[in-house]
Amino acid sequence: MTASAPxxxxxxxxxxxxxxxxxxxxxxxxxRVSFEVEQGEIFGYLGANGAGKSTTIRMLIGLLAPSGxxxxxxxxxxxxxxxxxxxxxxxxxxxxxxxxxxxxxxxLLFFGAAYGLEGKALRLRSAELLERVGLDAQHEATxxxxxxxxxxxxxxxxALLHRPGIVFLDxxxxxxxxxxxxxxxxxxxxxxxxxxxxFVTTHYLDEAEYCRRIGLMVxxxxxxxxxxxGLKRTWVPDRVLVARGRGLAxxxxxxxxxxxxxAVAPFGAGLHLRVDPARLDGAAVAQALREAGAExxxxxEASPSLEDVFLAVVDRSAERRP
Amino acid sequence: xxxxxxxxxxxxxxAMAGKEAIHVRxxxxxxxxxxxxxxxxxxxxxxxxSSDLDHIPLVFADQDQSEASRALARAFDGSGEFTVVGxxxxxxxxxxxxxxxxxxxxxxxxGYQRDLLLGKRxxxxxxxxxxxxxxxxxxxxxxxxxxxxxxxxxxxxxxARLQPPLQVKVWTRYNPEGRSALYMxxxxxxxxxxxxxxxxxxxxxxxxWERGSMEQLFASPVGRLEIVLGKLLPYLVLGLLELLLVxxxxxxxxxxxxxxxxxxxxxxxxVFMAGMLGQGLxxxxxxxxxxxxxxxxxxxxxxxxxxxxxxxxxxxxxxxxLRTISRxxxxxxxxxxxxxxxxxxxxxxxxWPDLLAMALFAVAILGLATARFKRRVA
Ligand SMILES: Nc1ncnc2c1ncn2[C@@H]1O[C@H](COP(=O)(O)OP(=O)(O)OP(=O)(O)O)[C@@H](O)[C@H]1O
Ligand SMILES: [Mg+2]
Numbered sequence: 001m002t003a004s005a006p007x008x009x010x011x012x013x014x015x016x017x018x019x020x021x022x023x024x025x026x027x028x029x030x031x032r033v034s035f036e037v038e039q040g041e042i043f044g045y046l047g048a049n050g051a052g053k054s055t056t057i058r059m060l061i062g063l064l065a066p067s068g069x070x071x072x073x074x075x076x077x078x079x080x081x082x083x084x085x086x087x088x089x090x091x092x093x094x095x096x097x098x099x100x101x102x103x104x105x106x107x108l109l110f111f112g113a114a115y116g117l118e119g120k121a122l123r124l125r126s127a128e129l130l131e132r133v134g135l136d137a138q139h140e141a142t143x144x145x146x147x148x149x150x151x152x153x154x155x156x157x158x159a160l161l162h163r164p165g166i167v168f169l170d171x172x173x174x175x176x177x178x179x180x181x182x183x184x185x186x187x188x189x190x191x192x193x194x195x196x197x198x199f200v201t202t203h204y205l206d207e208a209e210y211c212r213r214i215g216l217m218v219x220x221x222x223x224x225x226x227x228x229x230g231l232k233r234t235w236v237p238d239r240v241l242v243a244r245g246r247g248l249a250x251x252x253x254x255x256x257x258x259x260x261x262x263a264v265a266p267f268g269a270g271l272h273l274r275v276d277p278a279r280l281d282g283a284a285v286a287q288a289l290r291e292a293g294a295e296x297x298x299x300x301e302a303s304p305s306l307e308d309v310f311l312a313v314v315d316r317s318a319e320r321r322p
Numbered sequence: 323x324x325x326x327x328x329x330x331x332x333x334x335x336x337a338m339a340g341k342e343a344i345h346v347r348x349x350x351x352x353x354x355x356x357x358x359x360x361x362x363x364x365x366x367x368x369x370x371x372s373s374d375l376d377h378i379p380l381v382f383a384d385q386d387q388s389e390a391s392r393a394l395a396r397a398f399d400g401s402g403e404f405t406v407v408g409x410x411x412x413x414x415x416x417x418x419x420x421x422x423x424x425x426x427x428x429x430x431x432x433g434y435q436r437d438l439l440l441g442k443r444x445x446x447x448x449x450x451x452x453x454x455x456x457x458x459x460x461x462x463x464x465x466x467x468x469x470x471x472x473x474x475x476x477x478x479x480x481x482a483r484l485q486p487p488l489q490v491k492v493w494t495r496y497n498p499e500g501r502s503a504l505y506m507x508x509x510x511x512x513x514x515x516x517x518x519x520x521x522x523x524x525x526x527x528x529x530x531w532e533r534g535s536m537e538q539l540f541a542s543p544v545g546r547l548e549i550v551l552g553k554l555l556p557y558l559v560l561g562l563l564e565l566l567l568v569x570x571x572x573x574x575x576x577x578x579x580x581x582x583x584x585x586x587x588x589x590x591x592x593v594f595m596a597g598m599l600g601q602g603l604x605x606x607x608x609x610x611x612x613x614x615x616x617x618x619x620x621x622x623x624x625x626x627x628x629x630x631x632x633x634x635x636x637x638x639x640x641x642x643x644l645r646t647i648s649r650x651x652x653x654x655x656x657x658x659x660x661x662x663x664x665x666x667x668x669x670x671x672x673x674w675p676d677l678l679a680m681a682l683f684a685v686a687i688l689g690l691a692t693a694r695f696k697r698r699v700a
Contacts, residue, residue, distance in 0.1 A: 061541050083543060091541040095534030099341070101348050106341070113337030114542045116330055 012039045014166050014197035015060065019069035022055050029055040031220040032069065037199060037213075039165075042192045044208045045201040046310065047217030053201040054094050056217075057168050060199070061091050074166055087115075090159035094170035094201075098155055100144030104135060107143055108158060115162035122161075129157040133187060149180025156187060166197040173204065185210050205306040216310065218317040228306060235312040236304035238262055238274035241285055243299045245270070251292035258288065272302075334544050338552020342526065346556055352522060356560050357567065360514045364507075364571050378461055380404040381424040383412045388435035390476075394446065397472045398428060403464045415449060426450055426461045438476060445489045463577050507572035508660030509633025511565055512653035513624070515591060516598050518561050520623035521616065523602030526553055528615035531606070546696050554599045558592070565591040569664070581667030587660065590673075593680045594656045598623065600687035607694045627653040655679045 015037035022030040030052040037043045047053050058064040060073055062082025071078045074088040098107045108126035112118075117125060130136045133153040138146065143154065152172055159167055169188070173181045185207060192198050192212075200211070208214050209228050216224040216231075224231060243252075252264045252271045260279030265272045273285060286299040346352050380398060384391050398404045407424055410417075415427045427449040437444040448465050530536040530553075539549055569587060572578035580587075602619060609615040627633065630644065631653035637645055648654050655676040662668035662676075670677070 063537070063541055086541060086543050089541075091538070093534060093537045093541065095537065097533045097535060099345070099533075099535065102341070102344055106344060110337060110341045111538075111542070113340075114334060114539065114544045116333070116543065118333060 013037065013072075014039045014041075014074060015043075015199065016072045017060070017069070018071075020056065020059060020066055020071050021068035022052075022059055022064065023067045028220050030059070033217075033220075033222045034069075035215055035222060035225055037197060039197055040192060040195045041212040042188060042198045042200065042210060044211030044214040045199065045217065046203075046205070046208055046214055046306075047201075048314070051217040052220040053217055054170055057091075057170050057199070057201065060085075061089055061168055062086050087162075088165055090162070090164035090167040092155050092159045092167070092169045092172050094174070098143050098151060098158065100142070102143055103139070104141050104143050104146070104154060105130070105139040107154060108161065111158040112161040117161060125161055126157075129160060133157045134183075147180075148176045149183065152176055152180070152184055153187065156184070160191075164196070166199065167191065169198065169200040171201050171203065173202065173207065181207065205310060208306050214306075216313050218314060221317075223317055224309075224313050231306070231309045232304045235309045237277070238304075239277040239280070240302045240304050240308075241273045241275060241282055241299050242267060242302045243271040243273065243285065243289060243294075243297060245289070245294050245297035247294045248289065248297075251289045251294035254292040255285075255288060261285075331545070331548055334548045335552040335555070338544065338549060339555040342553055342556045345526070346560065356518050356522065356564060359517075360510070360564050360568050361571060363510060363514065364568065364575060377405040378403060378426060378464070379407040379424045381408040381410055381415060381418050381427045382406045383410055383415050383427060383429045385412060385432045386430045386434040390435035390438055390444075391430040394428070394430060394434075394472055397468055398465075401464075401468050403468065419449070426465065428465070443489050507568060507576060507578045508657045508664060509627075509631060510572075511568045511591075511660055512594070512631050512656040513627040513633060514564055514568060515561050515595055515656070516623040516627040516653055517620070518564055519557060519595050519598030520602040520605065521619040522557050522560070523554060523599050524605040524609070524615040524619035525612055526557070527603060527606035528609055528612045532611050547692065550603060550692060550695060554603070557599060557602075558595050561595040561598075562588060562591050572664075578664060580664055582663030582669060586670065586673075587663055590656060590659045590663070590677065590680070593677060593684060594652055597652045597680055597684035597687055600684055600691050604687055604691035604694065607691060626651040630654060631657045633657055649679075650683075652680045652683045 013036045015035075017036070018034045019032045020030060020034070021028065021032055033052075033056060045053050045056065055064065059066045060071055060078060062073075062078050062085040066079055073085045076084040076088065078085050099110070102110070105126060108129065109122060112122040112126055127136070127139075130139050133156060135146075135150060135154055135157070138150065143151065146154065156169070156172065159169075172188075173184050176184065181204070188198055188200065189210060202208060211228065213225065213227050214231060215222050224235065226234065248269075248271045249266065252266070252273075255261055255273075256264050260276040261273065262276060263272075263274040271289075275285060282299040282301050286297050289297045289299070346356075382395050382398070384395065395406060399406045404426070408414075408418055412429055415429065418424050419427065429447040429449065431445065431447070434444045434446065446469070448462070448469075450461055527536075530539070536549075540546070544552075565587065569578075569580065569584075573580055601622060605618045605622065606615050609618055626648075630637075630640075630648040630651045632648070633653070637648055637654065640648065659673050659676040659680075662673050
């Protein structure tokens with residue numbers, strides 16, 4: 001394994017990508033993307049439909065040849081040693097569907113055999129994973145009878161059979177209910193705590209908060225890459241305040257356009273304000289609202305969500321386009 | 323090193339095949355299609371025939387006019403299977419045929435009795451209206467049985483002989499090559515094998531694309547060739563089972579003889595199936611979903627097997643363009659080969675060109691399909 005890793009390569013990087021590009025005819029689905037993923041981190045890959053998330057993953061797992069650039073996964077070049085890459089990673093495709101007509105356990109046994117496991121070792125490993133994803137009681141059930149959340153957990157188990165150091169999960173929680181999503185993410189975090197590197201794409205911004213770092217894709221380009229907190233600092237520099245009280249609507253509209261106030265919007269029964277953190281804080285805004293006629297005012301600072309980040313990033317990219 | 327790599331590869335192929343076998347086992351439709359259809363079709367082809375065919379109108383053209391020839395006529399007439407409806411001169415047989423008066427004619431040549439008495443083999447001719455091969459088959463089988471009994475009677479009278487004294491030579495009118503329904507069993511085998519192989523593999527592999535699991539397989543260390551082999555193997559076995567079933571039922575229900583070797587039959591089936599599986603694979607790689615794959619599979623498997631294989635329409639009677647196209651159709655070679663093995667007891671010395679043609683087709687289509695398959699990404 002180490003033999004094929006170039007001398008001096010950073011060993012703690014599970015994935016190294018530089019200028020990775022993929023074209024389909026005239027269309028560039030992934031455009032000179034560069035990033036690194038550290039060993040054992042949960043790396044989130046976010047983007048709208050068609051942004052190029054799946055295409056990136058498919059290049060990283062040796063399924064699709066890059067049109068340009070270079071990517072190393074677990075020390076193996078994806079262009080020249082796709083088979084070594086395949087052996088060292090686990091993959092749950094976006095369209096992943098198990099063999100629904102087979103019993104739960106047969107799915108595991110089949111994928112285990114596909115990865116070269118056999119006999120007793122395979123049975124033990126599959127039993128162990130069934131327990132870990134909480135499906136040991138259902139091992140004889142027909143896979144098609146399982147609810148969506150359990151199927152996704154089974155799919156994850158199938159990707160983990162051969163103890164890969166890196167797993168790629170392409171929208172693993174799409175179409176699954178919130179409770180099941182939470183349970184699934186608990187599994188992902190447990191996996192990362194055990195030292196497995198997780199590369200995961202998602203549409204759900206609340207899930208992205210669980211990631212150590214996030215890459216944001218817009219139209220094939222990686223436009224932002226940081227920790228969730230870092231992204232918020234960079235992309236949503238405003239202070240976000242939530243005000244409650246009486247007579248806020250009238251007071252709020254009077255505040256619109258005042259110095260340091262960037263945006264005012266009704267938010268439920270209260271107000272949502274974005275202000276310049278250098279010029280205003282919660283107390284000052286509460287004071288101003290009272291002066292504008294509101295009563296029983298309480299102001300609380302809210303943290304920006306990744307949704308705010310995402311919208312800001314998309315806005316910025318749209319502005320830049322000719 | 324290479325040994326263990328081969329072993330690992332074999333294990334993966336085994337895993338693929340094992341999984342596919344579970345699919346088949348758990349899907350009653352597939353099994354039904356594969357194992358019940360042959361039996362149903364055999365009975366469909368066989369019925370309608372056995373129920374109403376006795377007192378088959380026969381004309382008896384007796385050129386010998388001897389004691390022995392009259393005994394032969396009595397044997398036919400008294401069996402209940404045939405009714406002698408006329409005793410024309412040999413030149414008149416044709417007219418009776420054309421007029422639909424008789425579907426069979428027995429012609430006893432001059433010298434029949436003399437040959438028998440001299441201990442030489444006596445030859446009679448049975449002429450059949452082969453336009454309806456199913457009827458033709460019945461006539462042939464029954465005439466054959468009566469002639470055998472008569473032959474035994476004669477042999478008993480003249481002590482034991484190595485060769486049966488009475489030889490029935492069959493001439494078929496209107497349908498010289500597709501002589502009888504005996505010929506249907508080989509044809510049906512080709513038809514059924516083609517359907518099973520092409521349809522089921524096309525379905526199974528298109529399903530894998532559609533489900534998205536093909537991408538999952540591609541992302542695993544399982545090679546594409548291993549996927550192909552593993553997926554095709556169970557259907558190969560299923561097809562050979564079908565072939566056995568058809569041959570066995572043919573022998574039991576239609577009295578189709580098995581004169582040649584059974585292993586050779588299986589070898590023909592195997593090589594033919596390989597080509598058909600390749601065809602199914604090719605369709606599934608080109609077609610994007612199961613629906614298209616099913617339709618393309620059904621068309622490309624059934625039509626040539628019915629129309630161009632010689633199963634129903636004799637190849638010799640086809641117009642030249644069709645005859646030329648039929649050379650590209652593997653079922654043609656299987657039908658010819660199976661007829662040779664089953665009915666004539668031919669061996670490889672005679673039938674190797676058929677086997678070679680099927681093998682060429684299999685190699686070509688499998689190569690083409692695998693190449694397409696390799697280039698296609700999920
Ligand atoms: N094989 C292909 N041939 C042509 N175009 C393709 C191919 N695969 C993907 N694309 C195009 O590349 C773009 C990026 O696709 P990709 O699947 O990577 O997006 P994604 O970010 O995963 O989107 P989603 O959230 O919908 O899964 C899309 O516009 C898609 O149509
Ligand atoms: Mg995608």
